[in-house]
Amino acid sequence: MTTPPPARDLPGTDPAHPRPGQEFSGEVAAYYEEFRRGYPPPVLEGLRSAFALDADPTTGDLALDLGCGTGQLALPLAAHVRTVIGMDPAPDMLDRARAAAARHGVRNGLWLLGSDADVPALAEVLPARLALTVIGNAIHWMRHEELFAALRPATRPGGGVAVIANGTPVWAQDSDWSRALRTVLEEYFGYAPAVSCGTVATDRERYAGALAAAGFTEVRESVVDYQGELTFDQLLGTVCSAVPAPSLPAPAERAAFAARLRAALPPGPAVYPEHVRVAVLTGRV
Numbered sequence: 001m002t003t004p005p006p007a008r009d010l011p012g013t014d015p016a017h018p019r020p021g022q023e024f025s026g027e028v029a030a031y032y033e034e035f036r037r038g039y040p041p042p043v044l045e046g047l048r049s050a051f052a053l054d055a056d057p058t059t060g061d062l063a064l065d066l067g068c069g070t071g072q073l074a075l076p077l078a079a080h081v082r083t084v085i086g087m088d089p090a091p092d093m094l095d096r097a098r099a100a101a102a103r104h105g106v107r108n109g110l111w112l113l114g115s116d117a118d119v120p121a122l123a124e125v126l127p128a129r130l131a132l133t134v135i136g137n138a139i140h141w142m143r144h145e146e147l148f149a150a151l152r153p154a155t156r157p158g159g160g161v162a163v164i165a166n167g168t169p170v171w172a173q174d175s176d177w178s179r180a181l182r183t184v185l186e187e188y189f190g191y192a193p194a195v196s197c198g199t200v201a202t203d204r205e206r207y208a209g210a211l212a213a214a215g216f217t218e219v220r221e222s223v224v225d226y227q228g229e230l231t232f233d234q235l236l237g238t239v240c241s242a243v244p245a246p247s248l249p250a251p252a253e254r255a256a257f258a259a260r261l262r263a264a265l266p267p268g269p270a271v272y273p274e275h276v277r278v279a280v281l282t283g284r285v
């Protein structure tokens with residue numbers, strides 16, 4: 001048995017876990033960029049119309065993607081606003097987001113190293129300026145009550161916050177291959193992987209209550225469903241993107257890790273179907 005990593009809920013508050021974002025470094029950031037799901041276009045379209053986002057290059061809107069990671073959400077969002085601020089405490093994730101923006105010709109991104117703890121100071125200099133703050137698969141790392149309270153006065157009338165859960169983790173789905181994956185990960189790491197990354201209904205009800213308590217109105221959740229499928233390499237890469245960097249099997253052990261996962265999964269064609277539900281919780285000013 002290995003020792004489980006420290007609780008992942010409140011990074012920055014646990015002395016054993018002093019720096020937010022530190023799990024997302026080095027190869028984990030590379031796996032994240034290559035293998036994590038992006039966001040389907042209806043999610044972006046829904047945000048654009050819900051908050052009347054304006055992409056005019058001189059008078060348009062400002063959006064914040066907090067916990068932007070490698071840019072899965074910030075990059076497509078950039079097309080709908082004048083400027084998107086991608087903010088993340090993990091330098092390797094942020095570097096990749098910035099480099100991806102350059103590769104894709106996205107020139108209206110501002111990439112800031114920072115965490116939810118920096119949002120009150122950011123909000124001070126942006127009174128009623130943010131049209132939208134998005135938080136994709138990252139709220140579980142943050143002090144969400146303080147965060148929502150800080151974002152409320154920074155948000156322009158008609159703007160809001162969107163807390164997005166981009167599907168169920170690959171090891172927590174209701175399918176034979178996902179259950180087998182969960183079991184083998186538990187055996188390998190010696191502890192059960194988290195079933196919620198801000199994704200389960202009870203967590204989302206807490207976030208909804210906190211948005212309302214911070215003064216956001218019309219708090220509601222919409223969903224975008226689609227069917228996807230993963231090859232074995234995509235499944236392996238997704239798992240490696242979710243392992244805290246210090247626990248990632250060493251490069252020399254990676255082939256054995258892959259073989260162990262493959263052997264544990266149900267036999268048959270190595271394609272793993274999944275139902276992906278993207279849940280978008282919004283609140284408005």
Ligand SMILES: C[S@@+](CC[C@H](N)C(=O)[O-])C[C@H]1O[C@@H](n2cnc3c(N)ncnc32)[C@H](O)[C@@H]1O
Nearest residue numbers: 020021067068069072090093115116136138141
């Ligand atoms: C699972 S990734 C999500 C990345 C991206 N938003 C997406 O939807 O794919 C979580 C991100 O949250 C960042 N993060 C961790 N703690 C944070 C905090 N306290 N404040 C802001 N971001 C944080 C991590 O560095 C990581 O890039």
